[in-house]
Amino acid sequence: MGCTNLCVIDAVENSSDVREGTLFAVIRGTRVDAHQYINEAYIRGAAGLLVDRPHPEIPLPQCVVPDVRSAFSRICESLSGNPTRLLNIAGVTGTNGKTTTAWLIRSLLEKSGRRTGLLGTVEYSDGQQSEPATLTTPDSRSLAQWFGRMVAAGTTHAAIELSSHALHQGRAAGVELGAAVVTNITQDHFDYHSTFEAYRSAKTRIVELVQPGGMVALNVDDPAGAWSVRNHVCESLSAVSYGLSTLADVSLQIRDESLSGTRFRLGLHGRHIECATRLIGRHNLSNILAASAVAFHFGLTPEEIAEGIETFHRVPGRMEQIDCGQPFDVFVDFAHTDDALQRCLNSLKSLTAGRVIVVFGAGGDRDRGKRPKLGKAAMLADVAVVTSDNPRTEDPAKIIDEILAGMQNDGTVTIVEQDRREAICKSLQMAAPGDCVLIAGKGHENEQVIGRERFSFDDRKIAREFLRERWQPLARPPERVSA
Structure with missing residues (x-):
């Protein structure tokens, strides 16, 4: 007009x-x-x-x-010189595992000598310089500008986390993917999507971004999610299955696993190689398989992939071990859905000689339906300490009550401590030699949102402070950093 x-x-x-x-x-x-x-x-x-x-x-x-959003994304891409046409990009979506999988993809590619950018929940990187992330998936303009920075920096590959919000909004409509991963699809963000069908539909839109000749990696250990995505894979794309089942295109056989890591035999389209990883838990083995599928598609050899897996250490706040010399294990993880919490607890239960103690809560002003499900998942632990997450504008006590509604008395000791700092300290104080403490829900985050204010708060820092003081209680209030 x-x-x-x-x-x-x-x-x-x-x-x-x-x-x-x-x-x-x-x-x-x-x-x-x-x-x-x-x-x-x-x-x-x-x-x-x-x-x-x-x-x-x-x-x-x-x-x-x-569709203004999609058109805007394509215009931003064009104004930045269509940089995604010059990059080999892997997009990762799913309820859980996006961040770890994206970091693994970057690590495998970089270890093999390919300069790789990253856009995701923890950080944005053009392959040379990085900044703390503000959104899991940046807005369309920022997205195009970051890809432009990658090309200018001589970067050849990139891994990007694509949230359900970003996919539904067409935020990345102008992005051209060479590979896509769907880690799993379970309940999350129903405050935005309203129904599971709408949420799943948003996730499957990642396939629309994959260019002809590209690959879509599907998790056969999440059959419902894999099937819904496979139905959208057209003939010009290849669908690659991955999973702990040996029938998958990319699979593994576990040799030995402990809280120090796992040794396994990796299978890549019929080729096999022995590997080891420091990552903890079978959910992380699934993430390794997804990243391996992408790396193989981008031309890495099994030997290069195995070397990259072995040298990869960790992702901030994803099963991050806190070791201050204490006689028990402590992990901090971002798990904030019932599925993620259940996976973490199952892994730790199978590898811990003593008790598993979990500290967790649920975010305010978000999907209320998953709160009792989080409570039910926490019953896998021997001791569950229910506390605040980011209550935002909700009453923390009411959030906790909704969590407790899903917790049945099946032998798990349940403790309620609304103050998250005190909850963390109590869990560490009660831990005995051989136990394992999981501090779940916030992971890498370094602030807590109470009302409309943000306070300096890092689960990892608080745990280290307590452990270094030999389990003496901390009673300092959170430090206000912004209004």
């Missing part, structure tokens, strides 16, 4: 970022509808609008499209 050839220097979705020569993408968000900011964009000097319906009252050229 009103368009011939429209030249713009940038495209933005936030009206405050509009300047002369900018295209303003008018996106209907879940909380904010950008249509109310069209006039502001006009005043700021927007060169045109990207809209889903005409606005004849605005004297600007308007490009009317059925």
